[in-house]
Amino acid sequence: WVAVDRALRLADRRSFPADRQRWLEVRDRIYEEIMERGWNSELDSFVQSYGSDSLDASSLIMPLVFLMSPSDPRMLSTLDAINRSPQQGGLVSNSLVYRYDVTASPDGLNTDEGTFNMCSFWLVEALTRAGKTDRAKLDEARLMFEKM
Structure with missing residues (x-):
């Protein structure tokens, strides 16, 4: 998803030739697949791989690369799961x-x-971004950063 999204941005900003419509469709299909298959409803979290029941700190990057909002309920519950x-x-x-x-x-x-x-910095940043709508997350991020 990130590679296609950044290729689109680069093509737009630099006026590079691109099959923009096709790239948008591919990016959107990847997004839908991640949202459907990367989510584990039993854990209430995004997981390491499709069908997995293992958490992975790499999911903390999702809001950092703008794949999803840091205040999306799925991201917030993923933060909570990882932060145990x-x-x-x-x-x-x-x-x-x-x-x-x-x-x-x-x-x-x-x-x-x-x-x-x-990974610790990813968690602090994800909590900070989530803190824009949830003050407790912002406080949690600050305390975690101070302990690092």
Whole structure:
């Protein structure tokens, strides 16, 4: 989705030749597929891959690349799911974010996974953007950032 969306923006801004209508249709089909197949209604969250029941911090990028509004109810519930401790099914430990749960999604590496600073910043930014409509999210983002 991002690649096609950015190609459209680039073509528009630089007056590059593009099959604009086709690219719009492709981008919109990808969006619909992500919304339908990337959402897990049991977890009330976007997940690592289609049909998965594993959270993935990469879903925090969705509002950052303008795939969806940071205040979309699905994004807010994804934020809530990720922002729980690993013991509660989430990805956050001491204000730091794991990319995903390696026990639920084995990656073939025979080591424990650490938290990723970038994922922690993604969560802070996603919470900050969601805080425009939910003051508690903004406060949560500030506290998390201060602990990092």
